[in-house]
Amino acid sequence: MKRVVMSNLFLFILIVLAVRPASSCAGEKNDSLNAPAESRLVLNYVCGADSVNLTAILTIKRGDAGFALENAIVEFSASNGSISSILGDVKTDQEGKASCKASLAKLTGSKDGMVTYTANFKGNATYPSAEVSFSAKPAKIRLFFAIEDSVRRLKVFASQKNEEGEEGSVPKETVVLYIPRLFSLLKIGEIALDENGTGSVDFPKEIVGDTLGNLIVIAKIEENDKFGFVQGQSKINWGVHKQYYKAEVPSRELWTPIAPLWMIITLLIMLAGVWAHYIYAVYELVMIRRLSKKDKPLF
């Protein structure tokens, strides 16, 4: 009888366990591990006031899994179509990032001013090679601050080199303005450049700066077919002065050093209630001990 009962139970457990979703097949992990490795390079480009910043991110993909490759050497180069120059070899960091800075003065563009930037990972015994390129014409953005009729105005001028190598304007492009905040950039406006590559906008009044009112203003041409990403920045003390509030009495919050009063009171009431009963129980034990002297033994 017992055997029958146990076999029934065993059968029941087997039935329950057999009904499992197809997605939970054990082969999934192995498929991912056996897949060939693929190297991937992403190249980020920003043209600053006097230099070009190139950042390559190297990752390895194997099936669904992916990870950043550390200590891999990425070669950066720039080319104008006929002459290619090596900008440098940089090791990737823990996040697979390798950054290179190239002076604008040293870069020579093609006839139309375009420069092709290349990041190359030559590969090794474990991981295959990867290469990525990006072409853009170097440009600059300069910021000017002026007060006109008591109104604060921000002016920008975007420039590029013409075929003769002289500075010319960047006409009819859009410049986006930002202020860096704690986690990201705060967009404060846009300027449509005129034919002379200039534009202006009223500067917002209520942006909080540091204790001296200092703000960093960033102007960007973004995702442009010809210029890529161009960035210029400047500092101005037009922000609202930040004032740190210090409470006269320390507040009692969840995150402050001193706990909220209700929490302390609740805890004390509970502990007092419990420990009072403990003390009472111990008191009864002491009384039992005292009473023992005048009583007889059990046997």
Next chain:
Amino acid sequence: MEPEQKNPLSEFAPQLERTSIQGYAWIVFLVFIIGIGVYAFLQQVFRGHEVTGMRDNVVWGVYIVNFIFFMGVSYAGALISGTLHLFKTAWRKPVIRIAEFITIISLLIGPCFILLCIGRLDKLHYLVLFGRIQSPITWDVIAISTDIFGCLIFLYLALLRDLATLRDYELLQLPKWRKKLYKILALGYTGAPEQQQRLNRATNIMAAIVISIAIIVYSVLAWIFSVTLQPGWHSTIFGPYFVIAAVYSGSAVMIICMWVFRKVYHLEEYITKKHFVAVGVIMLVLAAFFGYFTFSDYLTKWYGSEKNDELLIQLLFREFYWPFIISNYVGVLLPLLVVGIAKFRTITNITLTSVVVIIALWLNRYIIVVPTLESPYLPIQDSRPEWMNYSATWVEWSLTATGVAVFCLLFTVASKFITIVPVSGVQGEEKKEEALV
């Protein structure tokens, strides 16, 4: 002239006086396992937590699972023994001491796993010196230490009558130091009416207190998880869910202990099928509650379709399929079938079911802790796979085995110090029919 009453201690005396060769072999075996655990612990102390599977992403593992498990078993012991005592349940006598021992032994082992989990034991005292009342960890430290004191007092009150009986039984062949120890611990209790009255009053109060503390303390433990913004943890029902799971696992541990001591000390006359069925029915009711809470918790998460909850449920049904099925299906349905259907209700079946329930409940704690930490709101990307996922190492497993071995060893030692079945009930203090079933 009344016939001379036979002292029931004469029947249990061999259990206290002698240890068989098998008994010594059992103790040596347990000490051997503990020895491996000590070696593993030293590895952890000298090499740090790199010898464990815990990493930046999954910072809790088997140690926390064991901590929750042992604490749950302890609270279950307190709840069961307190309730049986308070309601003067007729069949309680032969099994209540097992529940009391489970309470205190598990309570001593559980917090040790927290110490194993803490990386810098040299800064442990900071918890007391700089502990913030707002931190659930501080609540836990306060709650557990309060609970330990309460359970020790309750156990002592429950043992007092038997300690007096052991002190007064002259035929007991024990070393002098042990007799002296019984004399000191018995506090001069003679069973005088006023002493009985005071003892009953104190025991009743402490029984009520340990029940409340068990509920509060285990809820505090649950709140460590539920006040945290993590997928699967931030749930309002975690408090009662943990309490139910605790008592459920504790009732299973109690059945196994009853079965072991019944076999080892030949207590078939005292611990009968009636007791197994009675505790089995408690287990059945708790299984139903546990199933209800589990279903309610996962249903609301699944129906809400919150992105991270969905990912967690997918993970549970893919990577943690077996633990999920065993803990939430087998662990719930098996007691309902075995105890619920009369013809399945045998001592062996109930005990085997308890073993399955214990495994299921341990796995339940595992799938509460690990999958959530493997799928946080802000996942680590492009990192090493072994840092994102958790896999327990031999160090963690051997320290887990050590925890179980210490539990068994302390239970063995306790059963050598005082009888597993209370003997004072047949001394005439209480009605005989209440004393032994």
